[in-house]
Structure formats: structure tokens, C-alpha cells
């Protein structure tokens with residue numbers, strides 16, 4: 672699918688690292704096979720050999736889900752105020768943000784906006800792992816809350832695609848607060864009788880799993896996605912027990928009811944559209 676590698680809108684730029692890697696071959700993280708990038712693109716970055724779902728950017732995620740030409744980005748220019756004036760051995764947080772923006776071409780870890788899925792108007796927020804591990808900071812939290820506000824205003828469903836290492840340490844408690852804030856905002860969405868579909872992609876961990884990502888009316892995951900709060904090794908050391916095979920994978924969690932369904936990337940758009948129709952959303 673040629674559209675996957677050629678965005679039809681120019682507001683969003685895929686990360687530079689991604690653009691570079693598009694020129695050559697990519698080694699599959701699943702089976703280790705080296706695959707020609709054109710083949711990756713045509714297969715929506717799902718390994719044709721083993722079915723491994725390679726991570727994709729927030730902008731590709733939006734292209735994948737939205738009807739062509741319908742996406743309009745909102746709140747693109749929100750910037751963190753660096754509430755703690757944070758600095759560590761690697762330097763000040765402010766500098767890190769500037770460097771990350773230059774390096775990735777992204778402005779924050781969340782891209783939010785409005786668009787249509789098979790004609791159904793929705794509000795969407797997509798997380799990008801390339802921006803500081805897709806961490807949830809004040810801007811990401813605020814963008815998600817504004818996405819929910821717009822949905823309530825226009826009576827639309829909310830879709831959030833998660834891909835994150837968790838809360839952004841550089842913003843300390845202000846980052847952790849976003850967990851409660853986004854969850855409370857989803858409470859407002861529920862009170863307004865509007866649905867929220869949470870899409871979990873590899874990896875969805877930490878404070879993101881422990882807040883909005885886990886409280887969707889419907890929780891959808893991509894095959895093989897790592898979904899959890901603390902890392903498996905930390906849990907094993909804490910409880911002093913060996914964890915079961917496949918612990919924290921989408922497949923493990925769907926069997927236990929934490930995830931409602933696993934949807935391969937190729938089917939994601941049509942399945943989400945179907946779910947939206949089940950939930951009463953109309954084109």
C-alpha cells in the first residue's frame with residue numbers, strides 16, 4: 672500500500688530515524704530475518720515471515736486508521752513548561768526536549784486531532800514511542816484531555832492508540848498527575864454517553880497502562896504487544912516467583928479478560944469502524 676509510506680498530508684512528519692530506515696533493509700525484531708523495506712511498507716510493517724508487528728509512528732498509525740484526507744491535527748504547538756526545572760547527568764530536560772524535537776521531527780509524544788473512520792467522525796490521540804519513549808508528560812496528558820473535550824463537544828467517540836514506556840520521569844508528580852487527570856476526563860466522556868476505544872500497541876507499559884489505556888469501553892491490542900505495568904524482571908524479583916510463559920503479552924491478557932480482542936494491523940481500521948457502528952456511532 673503506497674499510501675502507507677507517503678503521507679497525504681504534510682502537517683505530520685514521520686520521525687527522521689524512521690525515514691532513514693525506510694531506504695534500506697530492516698531486521699525483524701521477531702524472527703531476525705532481514706526484509707527489504709519495500710516489503711515491510713507493503714505489509715504495513717508486519718513481518719511477512721513471522722507476523723511480528725514492528726512498531727510504527729503516530730503519524731503512520733493515524734494514516735492507517737483515518738479516511739484519507741480527513742485528519743486535522745489539533746494542539747500541535749503545545750510545549751512542556753518544564754515544571755520542575757529538571758536536570759540530570761545528561762543535562763537539562765529543556766535541552767533534551769529541543770534535541771528530541773530536532774531528532775525526531777515530532778513535537779511531543781502524542782499527536783491528536785479529528786478525522787473520520789469509514790465516514791464516522793472521531794477524535795483520536797496517537798502516541799509515538801520515538802519521542803522520549805512515548806512518555807506521558809503534561810503535554811501528552813493535556814492533549815488527551817482536550818481530545819476528550821472535543822469529543823464531548825461534537826458528540827463523537829474517542830480513540831487512543833497507546834505506545835509508551837509510561838510516565839515521564841522528568842516531570843515528576845506533574846507527569847503522574849496526568850494518570851488521574853486523563854482517567855477523570857474519560858469519566859466525563861462516559862457521563863456524556865460517548866464511547867472510548869483503547870488500542871494497545873507494542874509496548875504499552877507503566878503509567879499509561881495504569882490509567883487511560885486500561886479503561887476503554889473496548890480494549891483492542893495488536894498481536895504480540897507487550898502490555899504491563901512494571902517489567903517482568905522487577906515483578907519476578909519482588910514476588911520471588913517465576914512468571915508464566917507469555918506473561919504481559921496481548922495473547923496472555925486476552926485470555927484473562929484484560930484485553931477484549933486482538934486485531935492484526937491489516938484489519939484494524941475495518942474492525943474499529945465495525946466496533947464504532949456497534950457502539951451507535953454514525954457516519
Ligand SMILES: [Zn+2]
Nearest residue numbers: 699702718721
Ligand atoms: Zn519476522
